Amino acid sequence: MQKLSSDAPGWNAVRSLVGSPFNAVLTVIFAVILFLALPPFLTWAVFDAAVFPAVPETCRTAAGACWSFIVAKHSQILFGIYPFDERWRPLLVCTLLIGLLVYSIRPSAWRARLAGFWIVALMLSWGLMRGGFAGLASVSTDNWGGLPVTLLLTVVAIGIGFPTGILLALARRSDLPVIRLLSTLFIELTRALPLLSILFIASIMLPLLVPEDLLPDKFSRAVIALTMFASAYLAEVVRGGLQALPKGQAEAAQALGLSYWQCQLKVILPQAIAVVIPALTNTIIVMIKNTSLVLVIGLFDLISSGKAALADPEWSSPSVEVYLFITAIYFTLCFGFSRFADRLEQRAKGPSHE
Amino acid sequence: MNENAISLSSVSKSFGAFQALKSIDLSVAKGERIVICGPSGSGKSTLIRCINQLETHEAGEILVNGIKVGTEPKQLEAIRTQVGMVFQSFNLFPHLTILENCTLAPIWVKKLSKAAAEAKAMQLLERVRIPDQAHKRPSQLSGGQQQRVAIARALCMEPSVMLFDEPTSALDPEMVKEVLDVMLELASEGMTMLVVTHEMGFARQAADRVIFMDQGNILESGPPTEFFANPRHERTRLFLSQILH
Ligand SMILES: Nc1ncnc2c1ncn2[C@@H]1O[C@H](COP(=O)(O)OP(=O)(O)OP(=O)(O)O)[C@@H](O)[C@H]1O
Ligand SMILES: [Mg+2]
Numbered sequence: 001m002q003k004l005s006s007d008a009p010g011w012n013a014v015r016s017l018v019g020s021p022f023n024a025v026l027t028v029i030f031a032v033i034l035f036l037a038l039p040p041f042l043t044w045a046v047f048d049a050a051v052f053p054a055v056p057e058t059c060r061t062a063a064g065a066c067w068s069f070i071v072a073k074h075s076q077i078l079f080g081i082y083p084f085d086e087r088w089r090p091l092l093v094c095t096l097l098i099g100l101l102v103y104s105i106r107p108s109a110w111r112a113r114l115a116g117f118w119i120v121a122l123m124l125s126w127g128l129m130r131g132g133f134a135g136l137a138s139v140s141t142d143n144w145g146g147l148p149v150t151l152l153l154t155v156v157a158i159g160i161g162f163p164t165g166i167l168l169a170l171a172r173r174s175d176l177p178v179i180r181l182l183s184t185l186f187i188e189l190t191r192a193l194p195l196l197s198i199l200f201i202a203s204i205m206l207p208l209l210v211p212e213d214l215l216p217d218k219f220s221r222a223v224i225a226l227t228m229f230a231s232a233y234l235a236e237v238v239r240g241g242l243q244a245l246p247k248g249q250a251e252a253a254q255a256l257g258l259s260y261w262q263c264q265l266k267v268i269l270p271q272a273i274a275v276v277i278p279a280l281t282n283t284i285i286v287m288i289k290n291t292s293l294v295l296v297i298g299l300f301d302l303i304s305s306g307k308a309a310l311a312d313p314e315w316s317s318p319s320v321e322v323y324l325f326i327t328a329i330y331f332t333l334c335f336g337f338s339r340f341a342d343r344l345e346q347r348a349k350g351p352s353h354e
Numbered sequence: 355m356n357e358n359a360i361s362l363s364s365v366s367k368s369f370g371a372f373q374a375l376k377s378i379d380l381s382v383a384k385g386e387r388i389v390i391c392g393p394s395g396s397g398k399s400t401l402i403r404c405i406n407q408l409e410t411h412e413a414g415e416i417l418v419n420g421i422k423v424g425t426e427p428k429q430l431e432a433i434r435t436q437v438g439m440v441f442q443s444f445n446l447f448p449h450l451t452i453l454e455n456c457t458l459a460p461i462w463v464k465k466l467s468k469a470a471a472e473a474k475a476m477q478l479l480e481r482v483r484i485p486d487q488a489h490k491r492p493s494q495l496s497g498g499q500q501q502r503v504a505i506a507r508a509l510c511m512e513p514s515v516m517l518f519d520e521p522t523s524a525l526d527p528e529m530v531k532e533v534l535d536v537m538l539e540l541a542s543e544g545m546t547m548l549v550v551t552h553e554m555g556f557a558r559q560a561a562d563r564v565i566f567m568d569q570g571n572i573l574e575s576g577p578p579t580e581f582f583a584n585p586r587h588e589r590t591r592l593f594l595s596q597i598l599h
Pocket of ligand 2: 399
């Protein structure tokens with residue numbers, strides 16, 4: 001068998017296509033599933049689907065998917081209960097944030113000024129959404145909704161949570177007992193609580209404890225809760241990377257005269273983070289999806305605004321179509337991030353090919 | 355005034371209840387080459403690691419070029435820019451190229467410009483005979499080449515004292531010579547060197563003094579000819595008979 005398989009060219013071609021027997025079985029199973037599932041799905045989603053004109057009547061007669069609903073309601077799904085006449089503002093914010101995310105993917109963009117771009121973009125986003133200056137109508141965060149909420153929560157929670165997580169991880173390995181204890185306490189407490197209860201504490205208990213004029217609005221409280229949660233989890237992932245490094249690396253850096261922070265920034269962290277990129281990616285993708293939990297405290301993220309759009313009695317509630325649409329947005333965000341992380345990992349692994 | 359490069363007086367160091375250094379006294383003149391040998395666990399590494407404060411001593415005083423060694427950030431920086439160290443396991447930074455390994459500290463600690471640091475690094479890589487590998491990563495080099503890079507990296511900070519902790523014991527036998535040759539060259543240029551090694555050929559050829567340590571003490575100290583011809587202590591004789599045969 002063995003001999004035959006390595007000699008016969010035809011067999012080799014098959015082998016290179018399906019690999020080992022186990023993989024061959026998997027391939028067959030997937031082929032069968034695709035064969036059974038794809039045609040009916042395509043019939044529903046494409047051939048029998050109704051798109052134009054985007055009115056309720058189109059869907060009543062359609063045998064397949066009702067995309068007219070998405071076409072008619074996309075603005076409400078994407079921007080929630082944000083005042084209709086002001087929707088150019090969240091649209092601009094989403095364009096800005098997505099544009100900057102795409103820009104940030106290129107290694108040539110990774111310079112100190114990128115951090116500056118992000119700070120400016122986030123402040124601009126906040127200002128545009130909130131309004132109340134330069135003739136822009138003021139829109140309270142209670143009326144924000146949809147994609148900009150999801151994007152802002154994600155970017156801020158991870159953008160602040162990641163550096164905070166790194167600091168927490170370093171603090172947890174510090175020589176100073178007080179710093180070590182504080183960091184350990186924070187991480188363990190935060191990880192011991194489900195995100196839902198942290199969100200409830202932020203939205204229901206804080207208003208009971210803190211005087212009203214000192215209390216940040218609901219959106220800011222959600223941001224803080226998500227950031228805390230992300231930083232505790234990311235801290236533990238980074239700590240795993242720190243522990244994987246041999247002691248000799250820090251010693252060599254110290255012996256050369258590098259200070260503690262120079263040693264961490266130039267020698268330890270680049271290596272520690274590179275080894276945990278897969279785990280970081282995993283945690284960050286979970287965090288992106290966790291932002292949808294803010295619906296329990298009454299914030300309108302993408303999923304809640306999709307649900308709200310479905311409540312229109314004129315339409316026949318095409319919920320599968322709406323959730324597929326939202327799924328596609330989440331998939332783009334998460335899959336895009338995971339490809340980005342893959343590239344980072346390749347770059348960290350391979351020798352530089354300048 | 356001919357002050358010492360290094361002087362230790364009554365230096366002690368414990369790990370928990372275990373005393374690794376027992377009141378060590380040692381003076382090293384400028385330009386002197388010292389080889390430290392002794393059985394495993396005798397405190398050789400601990401001794402040289404106290405000099406650049408990778409270990410902190412709890413009693414006694416250490417002076418490097420007359421400056422007191424201590425744990426204050428200013429003291430640490432002063433000592434570590436004057437004292438270079440080469441480790442048994444090379445400890446090159448694997449995420450940086452050879453050239454970046456050599457320019458990291460000059461750029462960040464000495465605040466040299468990138469161009470100046472690179473010029474200096476290339477000059478030293480040339481001296482250890484690996485300038486053509488400058489843009490590779492450490493993992494692409496042999497052990498002997500990596501250790502020579504580690505020496506060049508330390509020299510880029512222009513130290514006045516070099517510490518070596520068993521620089522050849524992690525190397526395949528055929529690579530030992532290329533590293534020892536670089537160290538011999540350094541010795542002939544007048545660098546003050548403290549070398550923990552069991553390479554007795556190097557000791558004979560380059561050392562001004564050989565020190566034998568046992569159980570946290572300096573048991574014996576003398577010029578190599580004397581040290582090898584008539585060791586005074588039974589422990590030294592036993593040790594020499596073990597490593598020379
Ligand atoms: N960080 C540490 N914690 C506890 N004990 C230590 C530590 N470092 C060294 N020791 C102990 O101190 C003693 C001296 O160690 P040291 O590394 O100086 O020995 P050495 O002479 O260099 O030995 P070797 O030839 O094996 O390198 C040993 O018994 C060792 O177990
Ligand atoms: Mg040792």
